[in-house]
Amino acid sequence: MGGGGRGGRARTQRKHFQQSRENVWKHPKPPPSSQNGHDNATWTPFATQNSAFDEYYKEQRIVASEEWDTFVEVLRTPLPATFRINSSSQFSADIRSQLENDFLQSLQAEVVEGGETEAIRPLLWYPENLAWHTNFSRMQLRKNQTLERFHEFLKLENEIGNITRQEAVSMVPPLFLDVHPSHFVLDMCAAPGSKTFQLLEIIYKSCKAGSLPDGMVMANDLDVQRCNLLIHQTKRMCTANLIVTNHEAQHFPGCRLNRNHETISSDQHISQLLFDRVLCDVPCSGDGTLRKAPDLWRKWSTGMGHGLHSLQVLIAMRGASLLKVGGRMVYSTCSMNPIENEAVVAEILRRCGGSVELVDVSHELPQLIRRPGLKRWKVLDKGMWLGSYKDVPNSRRSVIHHSMFPSGRSFQDLFDSNHNVDMQNDINDGDNGDSEDSVQTMENSTTNDFTEEVSNFPLERCVRIVPHDQNSGAFFIAVLQKVSPLPAIQEKPKRGIAKKHVKPANPDIEDKEVLQVDLLENTSKEVLEAVSVADVSEIESNIMDLEVRSSVSHEEWNSGEEAREPENAESIARVAQGKRKLQIQGRWRGVDPVIFFKDDVIINSIKAFYGIDKQFPFNGHLISRNSDPNHVKRIYYVSKSVKDVLELNFSVGQQLKIASIGLKMFERQSSREGSSAPCSFRISSEGLPVILPYITKQIIHASPVDFKRLLQNKAVRFADFVDAEFGEKAANLMLGCCVVVLGKGNIADSESFQVDESTIAIGCWKGRASLTVMVTATDCQELLERLLVRLDSTWLFCARRQAVQ
Structure with a gap:
């Protein structure tokens, strides 16, 4: 769907991964003294050897012995870059075609001798040629000037979301x-x-x-x-x-x-x-x-x-x-x-x-x-x-677990399998069954020869x-x-x-109604014992309280602002009820609450301004992260499946700590001109593809030439459009957000408009004298590059037809 739909994303989140770590594959520069000839000290690249690694994996027979040298040699070379085309992108076919018909040939001259025979190639095991392998490492893509166009292509498409740079095996x-x-x-x-x-x-x-x-x-x-x-x-x-x-x-x-919850709808x-x-x-x-x-x-x-x-x-x-x-x-x-x-x-x-x-x-x-x-x-x-496990010294059994071995049998199981029943009975009858001496006696009774399990x-x-x-x-x-x-x-x-x-x-x-298998690992001893001897009905009645206990992070549970860790199952239930009341208020530390947005005044104004068809599901699908509707800046849209999960989450006391949810659909316009618009909320670029088929007002169709002009200039006066009728229609729109759809001919074609996978649309702001694009510069660049050939060929065809006439 058009516009790319990525404008306004939270760029502050990039700070966590913009801090690039040292490139350990690059040879470190020699010290200044060495460069000046004052010191003959030598420098070496980063070591890619570890004798412990070699010993361990040779013994594990991770690969055959005759393959070991090849295995390690490849491990010591940089990883080639790989990426995946987003199959849901409307430009996925165009990107794949560009790779197959452009870069596949143009990059062939850069193939490194002794390496692979192809500069780039599709991963044959990935469906529909949507994943690609390059013959270049990430550092080569950044540093090689002849690869600059390909590198810029990867960066742009990755930022837009049309491709994802991802390790091949991770796919x-x-x-x-x-x-x-x-x-x-x-x-x-x-x-x-x-x-x-x-x-x-x-x-x-x-x-x-x-x-x-x-x-x-x-x-x-x-x-x-x-x-x-x-x-x-x-x-x-x-x-x-x-x-x-x-x-x-x-x-x-x-x-x-x-099951007895009365508030369930x-x-x-x-x-x-x-x-x-x-x-x-x-x-x-x-x-x-x-x-x-x-x-x-x-x-x-x-x-x-x-x-x-x-x-x-x-x-x-x-x-x-x-x-x-x-x-x-x-x-x-x-x-x-x-x-x-x-x-x-x-x-x-x-x-x-x-x-x-x-x-x-x-x-x-x-x-x-x-x-x-x-x-x-x-x-x-x-x-x-x-x-x-029988070979594990007693002092190491808190570190080396029986589940690490192929049989997974504990020392007790191994002991029992040797049929040492008499000794077991003696240990059970004694007062010091868990003493180190008793354990050592059991160890000595077993075979000390090294045996490898299967x-x-x-x-x-x-x-x-x-x-x-x-x-x-x-x-x-x-x-x-x-x-x-x-x-x-x-x-x-x-x-x-x-x-x-x-x-x-x-x-x-x-099974989850019977017992949460892993939930009890870190709870108190008393609770474990209480659960282990309870019958199914008792577990079923208490499991909700245990789940609420587990849904609170250890930091929150142990902090001074929260209750201390309870001593038994009853106190867990008591504290859990209190926690549930807090969670209903959305009090997850450091996380904004998730609230169903139900302000009818705002919702009705949005429906009326954009003429949104009644078939578009609004009720229960709008979400905000602010409990005060007068200060809501963004309204998010969720699918029915997410809506069902949210309703369940509210019913059980908001056990889910939600960091992000839904698609940003509407955003409050905060500019001075925006405050005077009939509707204070504009349609976000992210949400436009979902709601586009249902918009009947504030929508106009531009010819390819005028659509291209909008993307290039970002703002165009009504009188400056090539199609005067389009400029007039734009001037007659109400002040505020509007949608511009790319027509399929040389002129705007609004009569036969029907949204499909090829439809391209962008959000714009209709001002008093001009139309301004509300799409990021990156999205504009992407659309221009994707449509340049298509628009130019259409314009050329129409121009030739007019010349003949």
Whole structure:
């Protein structure tokens, strides 16, 4: 849809990523003394070696021994730049054509000898040639003058939102997620947002002009500054189907509405926040990005992966609990470490007890070169290789967890498997069953020989991408499908104490109604014990209070302004009720409230001024972030799916901490001239494509020549338009915002106007003597470049026809 729709975005958010880090691939300059010949000191480039890295991954057999040299050699070279065309952009076909017919040939002379044979090429495994690989690193694109036109093209289209610069392997997880336009999708660790943008593209792909998909994307990130990056990235998409939240992923709220809740409306469609698809791209050690961030070479250690393993399991389990039965979840990392990859996937399957299955995706994206997951690996701790949890010294069992090993069996399980029943009974009968001496006795009773375990799960179905297969980064992907509700969790028994059993989960009750699997990890001991022995009905009655507890960040919970951590389940319930009252008032620290905008005076003035058709859904779709309607500067528009989620969120006490929501549709005009206009709100460039089919007033159609003149001059007097009739129509508009649509002939054609994917329109301001474009300079530049050939060819054709006549 026309105008690009990105004007007025919050540019202050760029400060978080404008602080570029040192280019470690560039050779540092020698000191001034060396340049003057006063010192013979030498300098060396950044080291891209780490003996611990080599030892670790050779032992893990991450690649075959004969491939090792090639593998490491590629890891030490800069990562080529890759980007993806936004499939929902109206100019996607034009951009792809420009790449195929212009840059593909013009850049061929810049191919580096000994490298790839093509300067740029489409990624064959990505659908419809929408993703492209270049033979140049990011530094080469910035520094090489002959690549300047291509670099400027990438910068402009990326800023507009027509393309997204993204690492090739990072594009893979959303494709394996198999998202449909009607799906509710959760991106648990979304920042900086390239995958979120990709998910939005997919749900918008089959939408007609002016319509919105039935699905939505909820993008979450823990860090506030990273949320700002996420918001900036996704704003380019101009979508009403996105909610950005700020939560710990492992504690993401379930927003489950009590069945007996009396305030639920009759048209409420959802009573709990569940998702058709979950993307679980977890925090990781990131050694798959060594080509992009070579400073990781000197920082790398095995402890990086060990320290993240438990968090990764928690996040993944929370994602599984929020997934609908029949839904699909993708677990992914940019790490090569099996402790962060296969070990986590095996633990998910182990905890879920058959309710989640690992999907074989070998037939999907057949042209993507991938390798199967590992079924055996070892753990390295303090320089000692461990093949099984029984090899872990007692002093290290708080750091090295049994879930890190292929079998995932704890020491107790390993002990029981050796049938040492008599010794177990002696320990249970003794007074010091948990003493170090007893544990040491158990250790001595087991085999001390080194044994390497093999997982009994089909981990070969996982996807491993290594750099030298297709000149990319490294990535790990596992696709999981939920086939039944998760089982109720059982309390793990202490060593030497008989196991306690709880009632099995009711198969007719969704798993989140039974127990929040990961929610209880960081709650107090008393609450854990209370939940572990409760039956299903008791858990169902108390789970809402536990969810409210988890939805408050640890910083807020422990601060002086909030209540202290409760000591039992009753006090949690009591505090939760109080927190809910605060949340209804929108009191999330540092976040503006989300309020349904219902000011009839303002809404009716907007409808009347623009002649908005009654078919356009207004009720319940307008949002503001200010509780005072007289001071509302922006009105946002949300899709029906987002509206339903918001209504649920209000019903459960605003458990979602919403950082950004909806599409900016109307913006208050603050200029002096604007204050005298009949309508004080103008249509934003972002929202114009959605509301354009429903506007019947303040809309005019310009010839290509006059439309081009508007873009070039930004402001044009009525008398200066080539088409005098168009200038007269513009002068007769009411003072204020108006919409100018590009006609399809040499003159404005308003009789047969019908919005479709090719319709181009921009917002303008009708002043007392001129028409002024309300589109950013970047958007104007983009439209001019995209339309230049089209407009010039149309003008030339019409001029020749007039000359013949």
